[in-house]
């Protein structure tokens with residue numbers, strides 16, 4: 001049986017508390033994972049703290065940048081290993097993992113190496129009564145030991161999205177991958193040792209959240225800052241934990257994102273983009289679409305074309321090139337998604353397609369499969385219009401005016417992302433300005449320039465990461481004033 005261990009101070013560490021890792025596409029146990037208890041979490045935080053006082057803390061920025069590039073190059077060299085690990089962790093089609101999830105692993109280290117290499121410092125000359133003046137300049141310093149709490153939906157992309165800036169800014173990290181998807185974090189430990197990353201800079205503790213490694217880490221007094229990606233209610237629990245000791249938090253949380261399709265859109269592009277934003281990764285993308293608003297003149301055509309596209313989403317194994325969609329991450333999550341499939345019908349939805357479980361081959365029946373699903377006919381107050389489902393489903397509603405659709409799209413507790421499909425330039429800029437979302441795509445979706453601010457408003461997050469914006473969270477800015 002494969003064993004997935006913790007990674008503490010450059011060593012892989014087992015414990016006596018094991019839990020199973022199963023694959024979502026057939027429910028088979030493929031490994032056992034060593035759960036970190038309080039002793040292991042404490043050892044990881046101590047290792048991270050002492051690494052700050054060792055060679056890593058003394059490394060010049062240029063040398064730290066070289067080290068991060070070496071990590072990126074080793075990830076690229078082991079691309080297939082990371083792709084295999086991610087496919088068995090999340091069960092999504094190979095082409096998705098090889099074109100989205102894994103390439104971002106290397107990119108997330110490179111972009112922040114480039115940011116810290118080129119970021120200017122602030123400087124002010126000031127007059128003083130004695131006429132001799134003073135010089136003021138700013139310096140950035142690492143915040144210290146950063147706890148990185150990761151979700152299961154895009155495990156490698158999202159873990160490295162936090163590791164890149166944290167390490168580029170000179171911090172050390174203790175990562176707690178999701179209990180569902182531990183494999184790429186362990187592989188990254190091998191990469192760190194291969195590139196001679198100083199011991200203790202990168203640590204991994206496996207386990208669950210409440211009353212387990214996640215909570216032990218976020219409540220550990222040796223943690224300087226916490227960066228979290230996951231459900232909103234979990235983020236709130238972590239924020240409470242961070243309050244003891246007044247540690248800063250960066251929270252990337254849930255979404256209930258709208259796609260707004262105007263009659264003047266490029267319909268082919270809108271259909272292709274909405275199929276991706278609704279069904280990619282089996283709908284398990286925080287930036288994904290679960291609410292579609294279509295201007296009434298093209299409503300029927302749009303529904304019929306999206307239905308055809310959804311029905312072409314052939315579910316299958318990751319390595320099968322014919323697979324267009326994988327399973328949900330777990331039976332537990334599938335139960336949640338299916339409960340919303342039932343609730344939609346109870347609330348009076350028209351099921352345009354899907355709504356159940358596909359008839360899979362015998363070998364895959366134990367997987368967490370659901371049908372891609374489209375509804376119409378529900379009011380904005382319906383549960384499937386307000387709650388994050390995090391599955392391959394969306395509801396399509398008609399609208400009659402720009403003012404109406406802006407009001408309806410913004411009437412939701414989340415504010416993470418939006419997609420707007422229109423060829424009207426002025427309208428595109430108007431909506432970009434008024435939609436309550438951290439990211440608004442126009443005639444695209446999930447097009448990512450890593451230098452831009454990334455994060456959610458309202459219940460979708462606190463803080464922005466990306467490009468220089470990550471420096472605000474991962475460094476302490478100080479002023480030095482020299483009297484001449």
Ligand SMILES: NC(=O)c1ccc[n+]([C@@H]2O[C@H](COP(=O)([O-])OP(=O)(O)OC[C@H]3O[C@@H](n4cnc5c(N)ncnc54)[C@H](O)[C@@H]3O)[C@@H](O)[C@H]2O)c1
Pocket residue numbers: 149150151152153154158176177178179207208209210211213214215218229230231232234235237238251252253254255285286388390416456460461
């Ligand atoms: N905004 C974003 O960028 C973004 C990106 C990806 C996913 N998400 C969100 O993440 C969710 C799906 O991921 P998930 O189900 O893994 O989220 P989750 O909140 O269930 O778990 C996320 C992580 O938090 C840990 N955790 C849980 N309770 C904890 C606690 N009390 N203390 C410390 N750690 C704890 C879990 O073990 C896991 O590692 C969705 O809501 C999705 O929208 C948001």
Ligand SMILES: O=C/C=C/C=C(\O)C(=O)O
Pocket residue numbers: 153154158161284285286287448454
């Ligand atoms: O599921 C959510 C995806 C988040 C993506 C990013 O954080 C990113 O593209 O940097």
